[in-house]
Amino acid sequence: MTTPRNVIAEHRRLGGLRLEDVCLRYGDGDEEVIALDNVSLSVNPGELVAVVGASGSGKSSLLAVAGAMRRPDSGHVVVGDVDITTLPAAQRSAMRHDLIGFVFQGSNLFASLSALEQLELVGRIGHAPKAQTRHRARGLLDEVGLASKAARRPAHLSGGERQRVGIARALMAAPAVLLVDEPTSALDHQRGIDIVTLLRDETRRHEIATLMVTHDLSAAHLADRLIEMRDGRLTPATSATAH
Amino acid sequence: MFVGLRDLRHAWGRFALMGSVIALVAVLTVLLTGLSTGLVNSGISGLRSMPLTNLAFEAKTNSTFSQSTLDAATIGSLDRQPGITAEPLGLTLFNAKDALGNSFAMVLVGVQPGGFMAKDIVDGSKLARGSNNVLITQGIASAGVHVGDRITLARAGVTLRVVGIVPTATYGHVSLVYAPISLWRQATYGQVTGGSLSPSAQGLASAAAMKVEPGVDLAAVAKRLGVDIVTKQQAYAGSPGYVAETATMSLIIDFLYIIAALVVGAFFTVWTIQRKADIGLMKALGTSNFAVLRDAFGQVGLVMLASTGVGALVGSAIGSLITGSSVPFALQAGDIVSAAIILAIAGMIGSLVAVRRIATIDPIIALGAAI
Known part of the structure; x- marks a missing residue:
């Protein structure tokens, strides 16, 4: 039987992330704000692309559209090999689980769940077998250096550790695309560098197309490509790489 | 129920507080049900025990x-x-x-x-x-x-x-x-x-x-x-004070159900507002609306089941101490179970307000942005 999840799984990893002439507006009339203005962007598997820009430049809108949380007014958003632009809400929800991993600002973990459970939840959402889910979750926590802290809740982890759990959680469903929102905002400089380095390593190890928005230039320079966003527009890459 | 169960464990103090309020309502409901049944027995037990099907009265x-x-x-x-x-x-x-x-x-x-x-x-x-x-x-x-x-x-x-x-x-x-x-x-x-x-x-x-x-x-x-013929049950209404007493007790019990629904509804509305970020995060991670609702409703159901169960047990224990005293009190297992079930259902209905709110939470709040 073909289900939306099966279809999505078949298309996994085929094409990274692609935005074509994406426009997104908020409000109407005099109050209209153009959040994304003909944005085109391509992130290949295994590539970490950083988008920098001031507050209100459209970075969050870019993530919202790429993450199937907002439907653009025009243009196309392709994740893997699936055009998610016009998918109905239920399939967009399934898409967020199956093809897209999110690393949120300030880690955004559940206070009531241990580090291991944060990852297991993703397996539960995807109805994966419990034993398989637990095995993968432990493996990923080990990968981000937190195997010994699997039973700890967020309140008993440092800011950097919480962000590592967030990264492991984002990798849990083996996504094709990783969307990262200000991963260093709650961290000191060195921990911020460590986290972005970890992100870059995981991107390459898992061959994920990673799009990271940040205002932290030193962290952004660790990316494979650096793009600037201003007034809803992406300017041509100003720096190929900084490492 | 993966997150819902762990929330219950994590915020047990808040749920215990709310559960104790529901348990107290359950105790009151059971005691009032017992008093109501006792009053009914005291009012018409003689008539009810008579081996007749109908009564004929002067018109x-x-x-x-x-x-x-x-x-x-x-x-x-x-x-x-x-x-x-x-x-x-x-x-x-x-x-x-x-x-x-x-x-x-x-x-x-x-x-x-x-x-x-x-x-x-x-x-x-x-x-x-x-x-x-x-x-x-x-x-x-x-x-x-x-x-x-x-x-x-x-x-x-x-x-x-x-x-x-x-x-x-x-x-x-x-x-x-x-x-x-x-x-x-x-x-x-x-x-x-x-x-x-x-x-x-x-x-x-x-x-x-x-x-x-x-x-x-x-x-x-x-x-x-030229007579009025009524069934035995219809004749109960002729017992002095029967209608007023049963109506009063029913009204009090019905109000308790309404109070339970309001208490549960208010608590879970506040709880949902507090959990808004978590719910948005669950949706952002790909949880369907149905699964989020099931999680939240299951949480309400567990709290209601546990608190009404405890309340019904405590109420029954107090009732057993009253039974046989000068207070007209009579409790039957069926009455206790039905009171607890109605109370739990009232609570679930009350929580629908909060559950409805859950359905409207936008996953975009997980990005923490006002977009």
């Missing part, structure tokens, strides 16, 4: 024993109807004094000795036709009246001799005393004529106790004979 007397009088001819006509067996039934409230001069209220019930209304005794002997023998209930016996004692009816001046004891039964919260119908007539109508029974009072009764076979057209019979 336009609101089917109450105190207003109705039927003559022997009418009762005889009823008894001759195909499929109907009818006997005279008298019922009058008296003040009485026992052998020691202690006053007590009693309802004198006149029945036909040897008829289908004759009571089974638990002690002593049965009623005999034409005597001044009576049967008292265990309730009166527990107050110190024994087989062989004499009871004097105030005003009527009639002396009754206790020959047997029957199970506890009351009408309008007053214990019953069973007498032959002739003795009941003497006590009820004899006082009007100064002790002797006038010829016109011969054969009178308050109502006719009836046993009716299925299929009998009672409306036609009632119309033909």
Whole structure:
């Protein structure tokens, strides 16, 4: 039987992330704000692309559209090999689980769940077998250096550790695309560098197309490509790489 | 329920506080249900225990024993109807004094000795036709009246001799005393004529106790004979205070259900607002609306089940201490279970407000941006 999840799984990893002439507006009339203005962007598997820009430049809108949380007014958003632009809400929800991993600002973990459970939840959402889910979750926590802290809740982890759990959680469903929102905002400089380095390593190890928005230039320079966003527009890459 | 269960464990203090409020409502509900049942028993247990299906009253007397009088001819006509067996039934409230001069209220019930209304005794002997023998209930016996004692009816001046004891039964919260119908007539109508029974009072009764076979057209019979015929259950309403008492208790219990729904609704609305970020995050991670709702509703269900269960148990324990005291209290397992179920359902309905709010939470809040 073909289900939306099966279809999505078949298309996994085929094409990274692609935005074509994406426009997104908020409000109407005099109050209209153009959040994304003909944005085109391509992130290949295994590539970490950083988008920098001031507050209100459209970075969050870019993530919202790429993450199937907002439907653009025009243009196309392709994740893997699936055009998610016009998918109905239920399939967009399934898409967020199956093809897209999110690393949120300030880690955004559940206070009531241990580090291991944060990852297991993703397996539960995807109805994966419990034993398989637990095995993968432990493996990923080990990968981000937190195997010994699997039973700890967020309140008993440092800011950097919480962000590592967030990264492991984002990798849990083996996504094709990783969307990262200000991963260093709650961290000191060195921990911020460590986290972005970890992100870059995981991107390459898992061959994920990673799009990271940040205002932290030193962290952004660790990316494979650096793009600037201003007034809803992406300017041509100003720096190929900084490492 | 993956997140819902862990939230319960993590924020157990808040849930315990809310659960204890629901448990207290459950305790109150169980106790009021017991009181309600006790009051009903105290009001109509005598009538309910009578082996009859229907009662015939004088027309336009609101089917109450105190207003109705039927003559022997009418009762005889009823008894001759195909499929109907009818006997005279008298019922009058008296003040009485026992052998020691202690006053007590009693309802004198006149029945036909040897008829289908004759009571089974638990002690002593049965009623005999034409005597001044009576049967008292265990309730009166527990107050110190024994087989062989004499009871004097105030005003009527009639002396009754206790020959047997029957199970506890009351009408309008007053214990019953069973007498032959002739003795009941003497006590009820004899006082009007100064002790002797006038010829016109011969054969009178308050109502006719009836046993009716299925299929009998009672409306036609009632119309033909000029009487009101009601079922036994319909006759309960004629018990003094019965309707007002049951309506009052029902109203209080219904308000408790409404309070439970409001408390649960308010708590889970606040809880949902506090969890808004988590719910948005769950949706951002790909959880469907249905799964998020199932998680939240399951959480409500568990809290309601646990708290109403504890409340019902505590209420039952308190109730068992009250049962048998002077407070009219009676609890049955079915009443407790149904009260707990209704309470849990009321809580679930109350939580629908919060659950509806969950459905509208946008996953974009997980990005923490005002977009």
